[in-house]
Amino acid sequence: MSQANLDFLAHLFDVVESLTERADQQISFGLDEVGPTSSLAQDDVGMDGFKVSIMVMSSIGSALDHAITLRSLVTKAGEVTNAAPWTLLRGVIEPSSLAVWILDATSRVHRQERALRVWRHDMHERSNWEKDTGFVPTPPGKKATDRMKQIDEIVQRLGLRPQQVAQKLYYSHTVRDAGEAAGMPGAAARARWRECSGFAHGRNWSSMRLSQPIAATRLRDRDGAMVALTLNETHLEGVADLATTLLNKALSDYADAANG
Template identity: 30%
Template sequence: MDGDVENAPLTDEQVSDQWKRLADLINKLQARTDTKDEFNARPGSSLTGDDAWSPPFHVSHAVNACIVAGADHLHACKTLVVDAHSLHVAAPASLIRGSLENMAAAFWMLHPTSRAERVTRCLRWQMVNAKNARRALAPLDLKDPASYDERIATILEVAQRHPEIDIAAVKRGFTSTAAVTYADEHSGAALGVLLPWQLCSGFAHGFTWANLAFSERVEIPTADPDVFSVRFSTDLTRALYLVWAATNLTESVLKLHAQRSTPQY
């Protein structure tokens, strides 16, 4: 998933070739996520050491959850555009948004060289996970509401095991915006992370700025001379940019995961 981008606009043939290349890479990634133990941390690796600090909230498990979710969104976009030959204006962007957010979170957790910081970020991710579960599920009375608070308390207990853990940061949790911004600044992804994510978020929320900035549009006069009816559409080149950005970030995440999950002898 290299990030080389030509300065000149791509021809239709080049766009088609890039879609085929990325589709093959995405299929291979999906096969990896479907393979048992594919992303396990090996004994003696940095991630194994991280996990030893933070049970039951293993850093490797949180990272793997993000990688699997990111790959799933990316594969769904590929299936929609390449396999089903269906090119929606907003739907691919919504899927790529899910991929970018999850891969950014994985990168954000894996990237620090400090074990204490990696564990801190994992616990921040777990804090948001626990609070969101309480907010969504507690009203349904599916389980004792106190169990959600117990999970949050357990996260804080884990944080207190090591003085290097930033407990205040753990309590704050994290945001996707912070993770995406961090990945944009540190991943080296050639097409960036923040801008494509912002575009995807705009489409996901139905904000008109995203269409006006990124989509093809045809203005159709109406009976009111001050009002136009606008038809928005997209093409394979525009969709390619978003998918390419997600695969670039994914490559950075996979390289970093390989470093953290492999023993350094």
């Protein structure tokens, strides 16, 4: 555990506070409703249940959920573990980047294609879960594979590009592109994301490169050492800056699209 100085997280926590300060906004996180004549409402036309707005709102909501949890960990627990802040900030970065990546597409067609690509990715992951669990939806519910067919039909009906929607989704791409859209080098944004993923997956390289060693004990076979590590606030600050920047960009893009 670490008694860390995490004052640099204040900017991220200010965003959370501004969106959750009223009790009636706990579910929507304070996001404005989609205006009926707005650009985002027009993006939703013809998308049936696979709307652009739903994907963007759920992504922002997930980012805020992780930020709220990090705020509780830091401000209420008073102590933080080494990996948890990185993992929670990853939970802000990935969905925020997804929202920015969708909304910053250059045309309505591209926004629809990107949103449907994410929806299709979701249904593919759900299909794997259904296979693992043996779950069969009760009619009129449909299997994930049937939902994927619905998405393909929407693509055909709207004259979108099937190959764009069907290709695999990579967060390394959405983080890079969203970082560039927010005015930062894409490779730097992707590097911060990779650091978070290293901690989330329990990888040694990230712990050794980005944590603060405080003690070491030689192993019995003398071929290595057991190293005690604690949070390195200097490295974490860059990740916090990325998370805050992407979340603010996602919120700004959403407000413009939902109201404009």
